[in-house]
Amino acid sequence: MNPHRRSPFVIVMTALVFFFLYAPIFVLMLYSFNTSRTNVTFEGFITAFGPLQMQGSLVVQSPCGPFHWFCDLTRNQEVMTAARNTLTIAFVSTIVSTIIGTMAAIALQRHDFKIKPFAQLSLYIPIIIPEIVMGIGILTLFSQVFTWVNTAFNLPPDLRLTLGMGTVIVSHIAFSVPFVTLVVQARLQGFDKSYEEAAMDLGANELVTFWRVTLPMLLPGVLSGALLAFTLSLDDFVITFFTTGPGATTLPIYVYGLLRRIITPQVNALSTVWILIVLAAVFLLQRMENRETA
Amino acid sequence: MKRLHTLLSLLVLAGWLLAACGGGAAGGGEQKELVTSSGFVCPLPDTKLEVTSKQLNLFVWTEYIPSEWKECFTLVYGIKVNHDEYSSNEEMYAKLSAGGSNYDLVQPTDYIVSLMVKQGLIQKLDKSRLQVVLANMDPNYMGLEFDPNNDYTLPYQAGTDALIYNADTVQNPPKKWADLWNPEYAGRMVFLDDSRVIIGMTLIMLGYDPNTTDPAQLDEAKTRLAELIPNVKLFDSDSPKTALIAGDVDLGITWTGEAFTANQEVPSITYVYPEEGAILWQDNWAIVSNAPNLDAAYAWLNYTMQPNLFWLMLRDFPYINPNKGALEFAKTNQPDLYDLYMASPITNPPQEAIDKGHRIKDVGEALPLYDQIWTEVKGGE
Amino acid sequence: MLQRLREDKSLQGLLLIAPTLLWMIVLLIIPLILTLVVSFGRRSPEGEVIFTFTLDNYIRLLGLQPDCLNPFACFDPLYVSILFRSLSLAFNTTVIVILLAYPLAYFIARAPRKQRNTFLFLVLVPLWTNFVIRVYAWMMLLRTQGAINGVLGWLASLFGIPFTPLEMLYTPGAVLTGMVYEFLPFMILPIYTSLEKIDPALYEAAADLGANALKTFWRITLPLSMPGVVAGTILVFIPVMGTFVVSDLLGGKQVILVGNLIQRQFLDARDPTFGSAASLVLMVMTLIVTLFYTRKFGFGKELVVG
Numbered sequence: 003m004n005p006h007r008r009s010p011f012v013i014v015m016t017a018l019v020f021f022f023l024y025a026p027i028f029v030l031m032l033y034s035f036n037t038s039r040t041n042v043t044f045e046g047f048i049t050a051f052g053p054l055q056m057q058g059s060l061v062v063q064s065p066c067g068p069f070h071w072f073c074d075l076t077r078n079q080e081v082m083t084a085a086r087n088t089l090t091i092a093f094v095s096t097i098v099s100t101i102i103g104t105m106a107a108i109a110l111q112r113h114d115f116k117i118k119p120f121a122q123l124s125l126y127i128p129i130i131i132p133e134i135v136m137g138i139g140i141l142t143l144f145s146q147v148f149t150w151v152n153t154a155f156n157l158p159p160d161l162r163l164t165l166g167m168g169t170v171i172v173s174h175i176a177f178s179v180p181f182v183t184l185v186v187q188a189r190l191q192g193f194d195k196s197y198e199e200a201a202m203d204l205g206a207n208e209l210v211t212f213w214r215v216t217l218p219m220l221l222p223g224v225l226s227g228a229l230l231a232f233t234l235s236l237d238d239f240v241i242t243f244f245t246t247g248p249g250a251t252t253l254p255i256y257v258y259g260l261l262r263r264i265i266t267p268q269v270n271a272l273s274t275v276w277i278l279i280v281l282a283a284v285f286l287l288q289r290m291e292n293r294e295t296a
Numbered sequence: 297m298k299r300l301h302t303l304l305s306l307l308v309l310a311g312w313l314l315a316a317c318g319g320g321a322a323g324g325g326e327q328k329e330l331v332t333s334s335g336f337v338c339p340l341p342d343t344k345l346e347v348t349s350k351q352l353n354l355f356v357w358t359e360y361i362p363s364e365w366k367e368c369f370t371l372v373y374g375i376k377v378n379h380d381e382y383s384s385n386e387e388m389y390a391k392l393s394a395g396g397s398n399y400d401l402v403q404p405t406d407y408i409v410s411l412m413v414k415q416g417l418i419q420k421l422d423k424s425r426l427q428v429v430l431a432n433m434d435p436n437y438m439g440l441e442f443d444p445n446n447d448y449t450l451p452y453q454a455g456t457d458a459l460i461y462n463a464d465t466v467q468n469p470p471k472k473w474a475d476l477w478n479p480e481y482a483g484r485m486v487f488l489d490d491s492r493v494i495i496g497m498t499l500i501m502l503g504y505d506p507n508t509t510d511p512a513q514l515d516e517a518k519t520r521l522a523e524l525i526p527n528v529k530l531f532d533s534d535s536p537k538t539a540l541i542a543g544d545v546d547l548g549i550t551w552t553g554e555a556f557t558a559n560q561e562v563p564s565i566t567y568v569y570p571e572e573g574a575i576l577w578q579d580n581w582a583i584v585s586n587a588p589n590l591d592a593a594y595a596w597l598n599y600t601m602q603p604n605l606f607w608l609m610l611r612d613f614p615y616i617n618p619n620k621g622a623l624e625f626a627k628t629n630q631p632d633l634y635d636l637y638m639a640s641p642i643t644n645p646p647q648e649a650i651d652k653g654h655r656i657k658d659v660g661e662a663l664p665l666y667d668q669i670w671t672e673v674k675g676g677e
Numbered sequence: 678m679l680q681r682l683r684e685d686k687s688l689q690g691l692l693l694i695a696p697t698l699l700w701m702i703v704l705l706i707i708p709l710i711l712t713l714v715v716s717f718g719r720r721s722p723e724g725e726v727i728f729t730f731t732l733d734n735y736i737r738l739l740g741l742q743p744d745c746l747n748p749f750a751c752f753d754p755l756y757v758s759i760l761f762r763s764l765s766l767a768f769n770t771t772v773i774v775i776l777l778a779y780p781l782a783y784f785i786a787r788a789p790r791k792q793r794n795t796f797l798f799l800v801l802v803p804l805w806t807n808f809v810i811r812v813y814a815w816m817m818l819l820r821t822q823g824a825i826n827g828v829l830g831w832l833a834s835l836f837g838i839p840f841t842p843l844e845m846l847y848t849p850g851a852v853l854t855g856m857v858y859e860f861l862p863f864m865i866l867p868i869y870t871s872l873e874k875i876d877p878a879l880y881e882a883a884a885d886l887g888a889n890a891l892k893t894f895w896r897i898t899l900p901l902s903m904p905g906v907v908a909g910t911i912l913v914f915i916p917v918m919g920t921f922v923v924s925d926l927l928g929g930k931q932v933i934l935v936g937n938l939i940q941r942q943f944l945d946a947r948d949p950t951f952g953s954a955a956s957l958v959l960m961v962m963t964l965i966v967t968l969f970y971t972r973k974f975g976f977g978k979e980l981v982v983g
Contacts, residue, residue: 233805
């Protein structure tokens with residue numbers, strides 16, 4: 003049927019590329035069992051439970067044995083807070099950007115209005131703008147607005163507008179929306195309108211048609227866009243750095259700061275946990291999807 | 297069956313994480329003693345201040361505050377401590393000067409203090425609320441040029457930037473800045489990625505002021521530096537000790553904390569103060585203008601600068617300690633740490649090194665000049 | 678009013694796009710205009726912006742001196758060469774990424790439907806670890822005492838061959854490897870999407886007409902997958918131009934790229950006017966490359982997955 007299917011070249015390349023993609027991840031996870039505290043080279047597996055002799059004449063009590071760094075991690079309040087913040091920001095910004103992005107995609111694909119070219123063009127900006135420019139630009143904007151509002155209304159310290167979770171979420175939505183819109187637009191482009199027309203012929207009004215026919219067919223595109231938005235938000239550093247405030251640290255910022263100073267295997271332990279959770283979620287989703295299609 | 301298996305593993309993982317989230321500072325409650333999660337007994341505050349704020353917002357260097365301080369402060373005063381970090385003074389400055397931030401305390405290094413004062417980013421200290429703290433300070437670190445009356449800053453930790461080498465792999469160790477130009481060292485050095493420090497050390501090597509604005513002197517420095525830069529294997533202002541310990545490089549330039557840690561890890565790594573004079577620096581506490589939780593800030597300063605708390609810096613972060621009260625405390629209560637601190641020329645530099653040292657200062661209008669030089673010497677392929 | 682809303686499609690469209698437009702204008706367009714205005718300003722001694730109109734920053738970028746009349750005599754290629762260096766890195770990265778991504782995307786597109794999503798997620802999983810951590814992982818691999826040298830040394834000892842560790846870290850090769858690694862998934866997904874859309878009937882028709890594997894690929898598969906390649910190129914080329922983390926960590930900060938230059942201006946040099954000018958030039962350059970590319974190969978919005 004397809005002459006390329008069993009091409010050995012393709013299979014070998016695929017295996018190599020997957021190996022290339024995962025080798026660093028494997029090394030990352032391996033080092034989370036490192037006995038060396040400075041984590042520069044892999045000194046060996048932590049094997050014992052109980053008192054643990056580490057490199058550099060540092061003796062550590064380790065009831066967790068090989069999982070020493072994981073236990074260390076759980077005692078780290080900051081990481082937990084950062085993780086919570088990161089997830090909150092990612093979820094909220096994804097939901098909002100998916101909703102308004104989908105709306106925008108529909109508007110651009112199916113409606114005609116005067117400022118349409120301008121709107122379409124403006125959506126390309128976050129893709130070509132350097133992150134640091136966007137970050138600093140947004141920071142300047144927020145600062146000017148907040149300072150003005152705080153002084154004009156003479157707000158007490160509790161009610162003052164400041165940088166924090168709110169500003170981070172708003173910024174994340176800004177860079178996510180264009181991606182969602184583009185993805186949904188692409189989906190809409192190849193859309194077969196006959197289903198919608200059939201529904202309308204059968205007497206459904208526009209709203210019902212949208213809800214029961216259009217949206218379900220659009221869903222893969224919407225979900226792809228949401229996934230993209232979620233990924234972008236999870237990993238963002240530069241923009242978050244400039245728009246965050248006290249108590250709103252995210253994981254990428256915390257890790258980046260940590261990596262630049264003291265690089266203990268704690269960071270590796272964190273990555274390992276993160277990867278395992280993601281992999282578990284992936285397989286769970288696969289199981290659920292297979293059950294559905296079966 | 298498989299689905300159940302996956303679901304179970306996910307639940308176990310989630311549960312473990314949640315349990316971890318629940319963990320925190322143990323102790324407190326009915327007991328008279330306040331104990332942190334690591335088992336450290338929190339001392340009571342010598343001067344307990346009246347605090348109405350509900351939280352404290354710190355903006356500090358990465359990994360520069362013992363975790364026990366935050367826990368103890370929260371246990372004693374019941375205030376939540378928020379803690380954001382930065383990795384360079386410039387990051388901190390950019391954030392603060394843009395406005396809109398809500399921080400109470402920051403830790404500027406000496407050279408940026410005057411700029412922050414000029415821009416109105418930090419406020420004058422109310423010394424009446426810091427009597428005990430000031431009394432604990434070593435006068436050698438007070439009244440320095442960047443803040444002559446300590447109107448705005450309190451010394452936190454001091455340090456040096458100097459030469460470092462691995463005695464095992466470097467046959468001909470460097471003794472002065474000029475030695476770095478030795479062709480033997482090509483491809484084996486790590487430098488700080490700091491234009492002021494590197495251009496500064498070149499100027500010092502030539503016998504000039506590292507804060508000069510004289511274009512002729514800067515030009516000469518640029519020429520000499522252009523010869524040197526290709527010999528540098530890497531620039532790292534975050535963790536230069538890593539490359540040294542890993543053996544990727546054999547020598548270079550680094551600062552106090554890095555040198556001490558590297559030496560602990562690999563005893564043959566040696567820190568040496570160059571003959572022309574090392575670079576001295578000092579990190580300080582400063583209170584941000586319009587700090588929302590001012591009383592909490594003063595309470596923090598008074599509490600953490602107490603000798604029976606500040607000594608933790610000796611344990612965690614090996615720098616030069618300007619808090620003589622804390623050193624006294626360590627002498628009697630933590631003699632091992634104290635001896636280690638005093639014995640090392642890294643944390644306890646000889647007076648001669650301090651006398652010969654130079655400080656980096658803000659150069660105002662000339663800053664783009666320095667940056668241009670840096671871009672040019674690094675930009676050449 | 679509601680009646681009008683029901684009938685006027687244009688108004689509906691406007692309302693639908695209103696929230697997004699609001700976000701774009703406030704958070705992107707206004708900051709961009711701000712950047713433009715600042716780029717024409719002058720730097721104050723404290724590193725603040727003096728709002729005036731001068732082209733000095735742009736002149737400096739192009740390597741000319743404002744008071745020099747003969748541009749050929751006093752041309753300083755410093756910033757232009759930085760720009761070129763970034764362009765060539767972006768170009769090299771993109772080419773290698775395409776070469777690596779294509780077979781993989783092809784494999785997934787031809788895999789049984791049930792397996793496809795699993796493979797795609799496996800491609801995405803590395804993206805969900807932290808960007809910086811992934812770069813850091815490469816440092817652990819490439820170090821003198823790192824994993825790769827460790828494995829090679831062990832193999833060498835098995836065969837009794839003397840082995841000096843390879844110096845891989847802090848070289849341009851390391852930077853290229855890191856860049857390729859970071860952006861590979863962004864090329865795999867769009868190419869996969871466009872390959873997946875190809876009607877299998879086309880292959881059957883080609884086989885019926887006697888075309889061999891190579892010819893089928895060249896005349897059917899490749900052209901039809903071009904929109905995906907184009908989309909992937911945009912998703913790779915542009916970020917590479919602006920990234921500084923990879924070259925910092927893996928290249929030992931030896932080389933200054935455009936991203937480093939801009940970051941330095943806003944932080945270390947405290948010269949937002951010059952930084953803004955550099956940012957705008959970067960944006961214009963990427964815009965030109967993007968427009969040229971999409972015009973030539975046609976823009977396919979092949980970002981949809983599944």
